[in-house]
Amino acid sequence: MTLDVLVDTLPAAPDRANPVSPTVAGDQFSVQFPARLGEIGPLISMIETVGRWHDAPGAVVYGLSVVVDELVANVVRHARPDSAALLRVSVAFSGESVGLAFDWPGESFDPVSFETPDPHARSDLDDPPVGGLGLCLVQAFAQEMRYRRDGDRNVVVFERRYERDRSVMALPPRAAKSVLSPGDGVQ
Amino acid sequence: MTEALRLSTRRIEADAAEFHVVELAGRLDSANAHQVEKAILRLTEAGSNVVVNCADLLFVASSGMRAFILGARSAKTQRRVFRVAGLIPHVSDVFRVTGLYRILDIRPTLEDALDQPDAVALGS
Numbered sequence: 443m444t445l446d447v448l449v450d451t452l453p454a455a456p457d458r459a460n461p462v463s464p465t466v467a468g469d470q471f472s473v474q475f476p477a478r479l480g481e482i483g484p485l486i487s488m489i490e491t492v493g494r495w496h497d498a499p500g501a502v503v504y505g506l507s508v509v510v511d512e513l514v515a516n517v518v519r520h521a522r523p524d525s526a527a528l529l530r531v532s533v534a535f536s537g538e539s540v541g542l543a544f545d546w547p548g549e550s551f552d553p554v555s556f557e558t559p560d561p562h563a564r565s566d567l568d569d570p571p572v573g574g575l576g577l578c579l580v581q582a583f584a585q586e587m588r589y590r591r592d593g594d595r596n597v598v599v600f601e602r603r604y605e606r607d608r609s610v611m612a613l614p615p616r617a618a619k620s621v622l623s624p625g626d627g628v629q
Numbered sequence: 630m631t632e633a634l635r636l637s638t639r640r641i642e643a644d645a646a647e648f649h650v651v652e653l654a655g656r657l658d659s660a661n662a663h664q665v666e667k668a669i670l671r672l673t674e675a676g677s678n679v680v681v682n683c684a685d686l687l688f689v690a691s692s693g694m695r696a697f698i699l700g701a702r703s704a705k706t707q708r709r710v711f712r713v714a715g716l717i718p719h720v721s722d723v724f725r726v727t728g729l730y731r732i733l734d735i736r737p738t739l740e741d742a743l744d745q746p747d748a749v750a751l752g753s
Contacts, residue, residue, distance in 0.1 A: 479660040483633055486656065486688065504688065504719040511690040515659035575727050576691035582726040 454494075464488065469496070474530040477521075477546060481529075482514050489533065496535040502604050505583035506533065506542055509600055512576040513544050513553060521551035521596070539603040545595050552589040554580070554598060632687070634661045636668055643743040648710070649677040650739065654685035662692035669696055673703035673711060680742040684715030689723055701733055710734070714742035 464473035471492045475481045486507045493503035510531065517529060529546040556577055580587070584600040591597070632655035641648050649672045657665060672679050679700060683689075697713060704711035712734045716724060724730045736742040 482658045482660045483656060486658065501719060501722070504722075507688060508690055508723070511658050511692075515690075515692060575694055578727055579691055579723060 454491075469536060470532055470534040471495075472530060472532040474528040477514070477518050477527050477529040479515060479518055482511050485510055485514065485531065492533050492535075496540075498535060498540065499604065502540060502602070505602065506540065508579050509542055509583055512580050513598065516553045516576065517544070517546060517551070520553070521546070521548060524548055538605060539601065541602075542600045543597065544599075545592070545597045547595050550591060551596055552598075553577070554587040554589050632656065634658075634665070635685075636665060638668065638672070641743060646678060646710075648680050648743060650743075651679060651681045652685070653681060653683055654687075656688040657686060657693035657696075658688065658690050659692040662690070662696055665693065666696035666699060669700035670703055673700050673707060673709065676707050676709060678710040679704060680710075680712045680714055680739065682714050682739045682742075683717070683720060684739065686715075686720055687717065689720050691727070694723070694727060694729060697729065697733060712736055712742040714739045 464471060471488075473485070473488060475485065489506050489510055490503055493506065514529065524547065527547050529544065532541075532543040534541045534543075554577070556574075580600070584602055586599075586601040588599045589597065634657055635652075635654040637652045639650050639652070641650055651665075651669060651672070653665065669679060669681065681697065681700070701711040713724075714736045715738055716735065721730075724733070724735065729735075
């Protein structure tokens with residue numbers, strides 16, 4: 443089953459008594475899907491729906507969607523997951539903070555450890571390497587990013603606190619407060 | 630819910646210059662960015678002045694911005710104009726934090742992008 447089908451099954455509000463294939467546990471939403479680029483659109487649609495459940499500001503949902511796009515694209519292009527591998531995404535809102543966790547089986551691949559060029563150092567069209575923009579965007583949204591190995595799985599966690607009516611896309615000093623449950627929602 | 634990407638092109642003559650306008654709407658993500666990159670480069674490599682109208686573009690990720698950078702570079706090589714117009718606030722934030730606001734020619738609206746004297750004139 444692809445995420446396209448699952449998107450249509452998501453209720454306007456979380457139905458905790460009858461969770462569909464994406465699961466809702468407390469304030470945590472999880473879904474797993476084949477690691478391929480075509481799943482990005484439906485996954486973003488799901489993030490938008492979950493954001494509405496929690497009355498999250500549009501800027502926060504947009505930032506989450508950017509992280510989802512960049513992470514899935516990186517895993518598909520660079521992590522060489524097994525063709526049958528399922529990538530799992532969990533989202534947890536807690537007050538005015540949100541956590542996003544990805545995990546997938548396969549070779550060790552840490553997508554948050556790469557150095558990114560300073561985007562504001564470039565002064566000319568011919569300056570910038572085209573690469574590096576994705577992680578730059580992820581860093582602009584996430585106040586905290588962590589990677590770890592869990593058995594044969596890769597686990598990446600992003601966290602962000604936010605205030606309503608404020609832009610969340612910035613290059614902030616790093617500060618973090620954990621909002622995901624122990625185990626980062628990837629039991 | 631953000632729609633999937635819609636892409637179309639049209640030709641406009643304005644102020645004695647000819648532009649090809651690439652209209653983008655919906656969501657420009659890593660799954661469809663290559664399609665946009667190809668459409669833009671086909672125009673710039675043919676020597677067209679290009680305006681990408683993003684007034685209805687609701688989402689863009691880095692793969693989409695790659696298409697804009699490559700289009701602008703290609704247009705510069707061809708000595709043609711490449712402009713981006715109509716960014717909504719969330720999309721504008723993405724351009725700002727990645728520094729692209731400083732290196733791309735970004736205009737508030739499509740009309741602003743077309744109504745400028747420094748566009749390359751027809752037949753030049």
